[in-house]
Amino acid sequence: MSDVSPEQVLREVARAVPHDFLENIVVIGSLAAGYHFFRNEPSLQVRTKDIDCILRPRLVAVEAGVAIANQLIRMGWIPRKEGPFTEPGTSITPDSELPAVRLYPPDSVAWFIELLTVPRSEVEGDSWTRLELDSGHYGLPCFRFLSIAAYNPVKTEFGLYCARPEMMALANLLEHPVIGEQTMSGLFAGRRIKRSNKDLGRVIALARLSNDETETWPAVWKDALMACFPTMWRELALCAGNGLRVLLNSHEDFSEAFVTCTNGLLAHYGVTEDQLQVTGQRLLQDAILPLERAAEMD
């Protein structure tokens, strides 16, 4: 992972992609969080390597994905060749074996962009959609809760959008109602970390950076859930805090989450594990419980 400047990366991406599709891009993850929290402190950088870009609405995602990827590759952006499927597919490659669009800028391997999209409807789960580029076939991954992450994003001065911290937090909470066994491919501070612990740790880090603003989260979470999951929002609201509760009660898992935070968004803040635990408890009290109460009462 590298320390990157959110502003510089956003500017570079915005300059490179076709202007017609700029407004279809919502950046999520560390970079979006960095833009939100550190944009007035240029010395603070974000430790990341992947710049996740959601293309939405879904209706234009394929068209936008093809136009953006073709243009970037023409401009010298280089496909990242890591993971099980690295070479572009053909018309006979199964969708699930297509490589995702992951492109390094021409002059750096410090970071790369990855294209994603939102589900078509509330019942669509994780899926891959084919992108037929000039250089071959790629896949556009879609994950169930990306519609939440991309809900009501903030427009940046560069023309593209950044996801709101509270929406990325909710998407991560929903994604991990339990602590799964899947681990991250890379090591954090020399440790193998469960993906759930990393993502739920991110939720606590976002809460820490948002401080008292977390009190406003339940209302906007409810709006987003009702908009993205009109028939199942109550069930989702009622289980949104499950993974976080397990994390806060498991010393081992919490310790992993702590490592990811102090090597990620909270790297510059000197937060201790006990302090982060309090942030998690406050989040439960200020955001999760009110959301659950709202779902029970509605």
Added chain:
Amino acid sequence: MKSTYDTGTDAEIGRHLVEVKAGVQSIRTLRDAIINLAYRLAESPSRNALLILPGLQVSQKRLAEEQAKALRAFRPEITRRLHLVVEEGDDLRGLPAGISRSDKQRLKDVIKQETLRHGERLPRIDGYFVILKLLLLEWLKKKPPVTAKWLSETSGYSYPTVAKAISRLSDSIRRHSDRRVELRSFPRGEWARLLAVSDQVRSTVCFADVSGQPRSLESLMRRLQELNRADIAVGGVYGAKHYHPELDLVGSPRLDLTMHCPHGMRDLSFVKRLDPGLETVDGPGRPARLVVHVLRRKESFFERGSGGSLFADPVECLLDLHEARLEPQALELLNMLIGSREQTQ
């Protein structure tokens, strides 16, 4: 629900033995409770046990560590039936699956009863200071003289204790022909004696922020108001400003609360609901963010402010300012209170 003298626990709901330990502050107490319940479970192979920990003062991390130790120390057929349950807002966390809504409500009733029954018993204090504070309050508010009976009923102390206190205050007391009494003037000597023991008389407990990101005092006050507790009032600088808005102090370093505990029992579990980042501190090492004082008498004389907050009486606020070492502000408030009293003559 039945009482469980036979099982040695606080209640039995369905298949669950229920043990409530309110305000647990030490790992040793927690460990003892776990061991006791493990013994019960060994004797009752068809039952589960719920160890309910309202107002737990031990961190989540320490709780998880104790739970992990229990898992290693006891056989799985015991540990899988033993559940540690903590309060989370109005809800309970750690309950096993399959607890019905009505059982949950019964559990909450048991918790309420047991917390009232077992909440922390406060040490006995000298009733003299309780009566002195009452007489001071009456004097500052320029109320008419009071009878010993009124003092006894309002303070919760017996007639002999009241009589002894009046006798001890004899130099400062004006006795009326109808046997009513009042203070002649502000009793500076007795006030100084009260200040010297104020933290003991009021069982003061200090809480510091351990989050590194302290909540604002206004946020704590708002959360207190949301709890809608009639037994907890705001004092200190905020209380003083309620009585004397021109008080020369911008902001406040801490929030002082007065908790009305007429039965000598104190339950501090509400503090975690104000902020999970507050933990008790002893001594002057870390600056207190929240300070809770106890008011022992029968009548609280709390006063509702225009914003809906409850405020402790002016005597408690004065004591809070002194305890916080805000001596100039305490003097200013006292002079204002005496001045207002004189203006009403």
